[in-house]
Amino acid sequence: MDVIHSSSKVTKQEFVTINKVRQHFKVILLSDIADLQGSTIIPNETLMDSTKQSTLTFRPQAPTAKMIITWMKIAVPILRRYLQKHPLGSWTRKPHTKTWNAYISRDHNYIMDRKTSMSYEICNPTSHQFREIRPRSWKTKQMYPADIRHLKNTIQLQTSWNRTMVTSEPQRRNINEQHGRRATICGNMYGDKFWGKVQIGRYQHMRNIYNLICEGELVAATDGSCRNSIEAHAWCLAEKNDANMVVKGCGPVHNSHEDANSTRPEMYVIIAVLSFAGHVIQYFNAMKTPKDIPTIVMYTDSEISINNTKKSHYPTTRNAFENNIDVKIQLSLLLKKLPFRVKFEHVYAHQQGKIEWNKMHIKTQLNTLMDGHTATYFRSVQSYLPHQQHCEHLPAQVMSFSLPFDRPTPNTLSRLQDFRIDMRQKWQWPNHSESNTITCT
């Protein structure tokens, strides 16, 4: 009542009315009408039942309906300002993690300064002398496709990709020039069933693709689909004017069988095509100056993916269990690292039965082709990859909690399993009073 008394908007008559209703509800403190978390005010109907158990003898009141309306319109909005904005148990203080100004690479051969974005390479390991790395020799760590297993073998995969390109390019050039046959490269570490397959177009080779990317003559079309809880993606790089397909690829999407959805392959395929284009430029070891940065127009039929590219996803403990967060973070990181600009354009999907092929726009034609190209993966591979979404940016976190019951109830266990939380220390009789330690992986 002190708060309402000090409010200048409340008149004398309204104050008396509010006080009568307050005594009728048997309210003294704000916690009497707030929920357990202190974040919302209990409705009047629930309030009537909960306040009957008061041990204090209040003066009997008989508020009318108008008086209760006055309470709801005037008193409740004032009291709502003083509710607990941060629910009990939330993490309110500053995190203890610290952002270092310098970043050391995985192989410890260069250091990057975050403030100046300059890189330094060790020139003399014995005396720890560093020299500045020019952007031309900067090696990006772009991965295709986004997967946590990639992180474990980053260096190996990086070398395997380079080796694949190095060994296959002269062969492809010979094949293209002599026989005119289609050359095929694929990630040779796990096979094409795991990583997908990339097919170079006829009479094309890597240098030609690189030139087209640098001239800004290429457009990218992507499509992802989900059938029977199996996800697949397909993409292509085509020439801007005549839609001549230069390179195309298709492959699986790494996800669990239970969480199959259509959003993940749509974002996954963007990572795939951008990674391929990034690898091509990285292979030729050419970083353009800012004036000559090319732009690749990307046609996608997923507006959600386009919206996600505009956001900057940072790994936090809050979004650790968000859907497809690993792909979102990977995509946002990739867009920052790429040596070219990407312009996204939305395409209406499934137009093949509605519009004639000749009247279709090029972007619609490419999307329709990619829709059919995903089917090639479904035909060849009929099983899903048993791979679950992981929080690659977070280490295994150990949390401890105590349960008010003798043992974890089935509901609690199923809830933990939904969040993929495993019990490290299983419940044992009779040490039920001790807190159970769980680990989140």
Add this chain to the structure above:
Amino acid sequence: MKVIRPTILHAMKIQEHFPKIIMEAGQQYMGLQVTHIYDIMGSEKMKFLLMHLRGKDITGKLMETSMKHTQLECGSRTFFFNLDFDDRWGKSVAWTWLVHLWEYLSESSITTDISQSIIVKPL
């Protein structure tokens, strides 16, 4: 008070139209130092209250009960004797002997420090 005051002044052998300023002023201002009857009543009430509260007799317990009821009606965390008595508080509580004392204490700017058991403490 207007009705009783001439009679009281006559009993004190003071003419009823005597200037009030000189009558109620202190000796340093050459006044008669006559205390206002309202102040006498308030101070006597306060003495009466403190006497019974300290004695913990039946009257004191009844007064304590009445104080708790008034505190519940106010719904404030501050002891109601220390609140500013205005129309809002006056209209929202039942008019009792203690509320009359509260009105006098508020006008005289007197603060009290009575045991906090009367106030409902937060959890």
